[in-house]
Amino acid sequence: MSADILIVDNVTKRFGGLTANANISFSMNEGEIIGLIGPNGAGKSTLFNCISCFYNADGGRIIFEGQEITRKDPESICRMGIGRTFQIVRIFRDMNVLENIMIGAFLRNPRRKDAQARSEEVADVFRFTDKLYLKATSLTISEQKRLEVARVFATGPKIMLLDEMMAGLNIHEIKESVELVLRLRGMGMTLVLVEHVMEGIMPIANRVVVLDYGEKIAEGTPDEVINNEKVIAAYFGQKYAKRREHKTRIQ
């Protein structure tokens, strides 16, 4: 097993009296896909924002490649090699597809020519080659989400945090995005996926971390987690969990 690339150690984040994340810990290895799931309001996006330093955690530490990053700012995090997307699509609306990717590529390629060349390569990976000069807003939602990932990929990250990449997509598009995630892993990328869409994430995640009411309630392989009582209770309610338990016992 390779050394942990990212360690989330006892991270706590409060908004006034509300604790959005309470003592959450997990770690991930290089090349792994981690799924971060949980019902609405479980604190997934907050944890995401803490890792990408859009929020600074109130307690605990986040360590990336042996370096503590808990209190850094988003731009330095990106430079260190953690890229993120947003839950609600955030593309540069006044730019075309190529320019969107170039903004990412400029981080490691200060010269325009190099950035453009790099962006064209990235566009190829993300199948945008024939759409380079279309306005970003003219893409479908699914393509816009893909463009956002492409843009982050162009910054040359070691870890990518993808926030609800599959939300609102149809079955066909989900399949495409699963394929894309696997392709990224194939290129050696480490990925954290926040996801609601179970059928998207379960087959591809190496491990799943489940949050509920700001706390980590389970962690394990998708199969382990899916049969975890606490997880079932969180998703379907206590009653259902009990009934289900009863049923299995009878069987």
Next chain:
Amino acid sequence: MKRGLLVFILFMCILAAAPLYLQQPFLFHLLIMIMMYATMSIGWNVIGGYAGQVSFGNAAFFGVGAYTTAVLLVNYSVNPWLGMLAGCILSVGLAVIVGYPCFRLRGHYFAIATIAVGEIMVVIFTNWDYVGAAVGIYMPIVKESFANFEFHSSKIPYYYIILAMLLFAIAVCYGVEESRLGYYLRAIKDDPDGARSLGIDIQKYKMIAFSISAVLTSICGTFYGQYVLYIDPSSTMDLMMSIHLCIIALIGGIGKIFGPVVGAFVFIPLMELTRVYLGSEGQGIDMIIYSLLVILIAIWRPQGLWALFSKGGK
């Protein structure tokens, strides 16, 4: 784009050849004012148009440029060209001091803060005896020469100097647009948080844009002082001037290199002519007319007049 370049060169040739077909000093004065405002408005466009940080305090840089040159010239006999350089340095200093706290503000709040800064400058300069307070400063009349930056017999040398400044501003703006800086500024305007998530230090790039804006405005301040040979706070750092810079870019086309140039060629003659012909008909009729124009453009051509000349509004 090739065609665009050709049109640009042709346009510049017509401007450069103006002394061959124009005689009236007023027309030269008008063209000088047009080009001066175009240069400053290009400066405004870098921060307000590309980076989307609307500044209503850019006249402060004009004032700093004018006053630095004048004070150095009058009190220490420093050559105005050196004074121009000193003015640029101080303007960049001011941009950094103002930018550091103000760029933390978003949207309208930045614009409001810059109004405050501009007004503070006016109050300081109106009460500061060392710089002539409300009376202002008269430039000493010296022998006319390029080195002295003073000409009395003709406006044509001034005309060429400001034409050179305009070309400089266009070149700077082109450099910005074609480089990483330009892309980053557009990203910052579009979505600051998205820009940060891609590793862009938005504070730093806004600061660079504001400094460029300051330099392009400051050199015009120096020019104005040497051209009119008299400066006072109300003619060099009035809020209205900052607003004009913004309106010119708005009329011409925000975030486009030639937007401010087109804007200045429409707005300044309109302003001057309505002032000359209608100024005596009652206070402010010129303002009513050009306000009307701004409203019409906002309705029919929100991308600015430049969009009329370029295909597809590009």
